Amino acid sequence: MNWVNLFLIFLIIAPTTACKILEVNPNPYGDEGAEYVKVWCDEPCIFTDEEDNFTVTGTAYIARNSTAFKEKFGFYPDFEGIKLSNSGEDIYLICSNRTDKFNWKFYRDEGVIYYRTDRGWDFRYEDWSDFDPVRDYVRGSIIITPAEYILEGKGIVASYFIAEDNFKGDFEFIVDANPVGGIPMEEYILSKKYKFHFLSSNSYKNFHYKFAVIGDRVVITTENWKWDNRGVIVDFKSEKIANLLRDVFYNDLKYESEMGKVDGSKESGSGKGKRIDFEAEIEVHVMPDSNPVFDFIENSRGYLYIAAPYINPEWFEGSPLIDAIENASKRGVKVKIMLNDYDRNLKVAELLNSIPNVEVKIVKSAEFDELHAKYFVSDGKVLITSANLNKYGLKLNREIAVVIYDHKVEEFMKNVFLEDWENKKELNAVFSLICLGFVVLIALYFIRRINK
Structure with a gap:
């Protein structure tokens, strides 16, 4: 039995770690220093955009700039120093037995916050209201x-x-x-x-x-x-x-x-x-x-x-x-x-x-x-x-x-x-498709006659 199979067996029998990327705001309105990622994990995990690494536990906000984030949202983030691409990039939350990955290239615009739901990833704009039915x-x-x-x-x-x-x-x-x-x-x-x-x-x-x-x-x-x-x-x-x-x-x-x-x-x-x-x-x-x-x-x-x-x-x-x-x-x-x-x-x-x-x-x-x-x-x-x-x-x-x-x-x-x-x-x-095709054929017929 090779090491890959042993690792797979370990993943099956080991307790499952919960770790999730919850929100991403890569291109906020106003000061870009307020951009952030929100994550959650029940053990020490590593968040990375393949440039910077942050060791996080529990719920954590990782922002570009603490002061800009505080001015916008009213509280300080847990970490600062991340720089997110407006055009989308891979980000990872790496835990002991699973890795969560996200990329927001499917829809990009200023002011968009991407967030996780039971159905997968969705998005909203920062200034959208929140009226309940x-x-x-x-x-x-x-x-x-x-x-x-x-x-x-x-x-x-x-x-x-x-x-x-x-x-x-x-x-x-x-x-x-x-x-x-x-x-x-x-x-x-x-x-x-x-x-x-x-x-x-x-x-x-x-x-x-x-x-x-x-x-x-x-x-x-x-x-x-x-x-x-x-x-x-x-x-x-x-x-x-x-x-x-x-x-x-x-x-x-x-x-x-x-x-x-x-x-x-x-x-x-x-x-x-x-x-x-x-x-x-x-x-x-x-x-x-x-x-x-x-x-x-x-x-x-x-x-x-x-x-x-x-x-x-x-x-x-x-x-x-x-x-x-x-x-x-x-x-x-x-x-x-x-x-x-x-x-x-x-x-x-x-x-x-x-x-x-x-x-x-x-x-x-x-x-x-x-x-x-x-x-x-x-x-x-x-x-x-x-x-x-x-x-x-x-x-x-x-x-x-x-x-x-x-x-x-x-x-x-x-x-x-x-x-x-x-x-x-x-x-x-x-x-309707047949009729449309018939009209096209008639048009082509008359065009050919005119060209002759």
């Missing part, structure tokens, strides 16, 4: 757009942008300073009538949430206050959740900046809409502080319906959204995913349709302009969110989500989904 038992209504809906009273409104004046009363607004495509002309006009704050931040890539608070009344929606797309409005009363969202509103005023460029006016429309009144327990999440999307998918058992304008599986490492859907399919969950009629959805639809128990349709309807709603239905609960299903909506943006625990609401949203899935004009993803 809030539960309450409420009475309210769900309205499916297109619909006519006017918000009346005195209160606050948060949105990515405001696409139409559907307000009567006295309102204060926070909106993204630089939405894709520019600020709508309607918003520019409204900013002369109401008090507007335009938000911009390096930490939040977009301020994409959509909510309003009037006293103890709360409105959460998937839409930018224009009701011609297929969308969802949740309107209810809750003092607890109203207080939470007021706190979010006034917290985010610290990101106020100048208004960005103004875009042209857009046409609007409305429809009859669908509505249900409900009494149920709900839970509101302020994202990215807490994100219910992955847990919702992972906890689905019988079926899972997902409606979204699009899905972009690109992530920082791996593809956790696709993994969560695939894991649901392996549990025997019947998954239906409905996407809007965008060309960019063709490839992801083909990918998802290749997974057993998963069926994807790309839909187009005369009833609404576009599918813009983002919602999930499964096993006695519904999740409605402002977040698009990409790395910005699910991680980097300011978003909002509400989970409603009620079989009546589940059945209502299930029927809304199936009506759009079954009864409207729909485009199968494979059929």
Whole structure:
């Protein structure tokens, strides 16, 4: 028996040492001397970046400069002298029978703190808030757009942008300073009538949430206050959740900046809409502080319906959204995913349709302009969110989500989904690819004739 086998036997029979790298902040805002690593081990271990070594026990902070760290965080680190690379590097915590290793090259930006979770490594920005989800038992209504809906009273409104004046009363607004495509002309006009704050931040890539608070009344929606797309409005009363969202509103005023460029006016429309009144327990999440999307998918058992304008599986490492859907399919969950009629959805639809128990349709309807709603239905609960299903909506943006625990609401949203899935004009993803190919062939034919 050689020494390698003897060492492996020793590792198996020896008591397991717990040692973990817990947090890394390699490129802090402000003074780079405040950069640090936080580790924990239950015996003397060596932390190293292959340039400097530190012998640590228990929980320890290792910073670049003690004074800079103290000024930023209010206490002194246990060690100083480390110099971390902004672009990522291997760091190690070496204990008697295991080594923990980490490299942050998967996502790099100023102000990012990487931290360990039960699922692996994650990250947050230094100035991100930390609002916990809030539960309450409420009475309210769900309205499916297109619909006519006017918000009346005195209160606050948060949105990515405001696409139409559907307000009567006295309102204060926070909106993204630089939405894709520019600020709508309607918003520019409204900013002369109401008090507007335009938000911009390096930490939040977009301020994409959509909510309003009037006293103890709360409105959460998937839409930018224009009701011609297929969308969802949740309107209810809750003092607890109203207080939470007021706190979010006034917290985010610290990101106020100048208004960005103004875009042209857009046409609007409305429809009859669908509505249900409900009494149920709900839970509101302020994202990215807490994100219910992955847990919702992972906890689905019988079926899972997902409606979204699009899905972009690109992530920082791996593809956790696709993994969560695939894991649901392996549990025997019947998954239906409905996407809007965008060309960019063709490839992801083909990918998802290749997974057993998963069926994807790309839909187009005369009833609404576009599918813009983002919602999930499964096993006695519904999740409605402002977040698009990409790395910005699910991680980097300011978003909002509400989970409603009620079989009546589940059945209502299930029927809304199936009506759009079954009864409207729909485009199968494979059929759309064939049509696209046919158009390309025709174009090539005429180009050749012209060249002749």
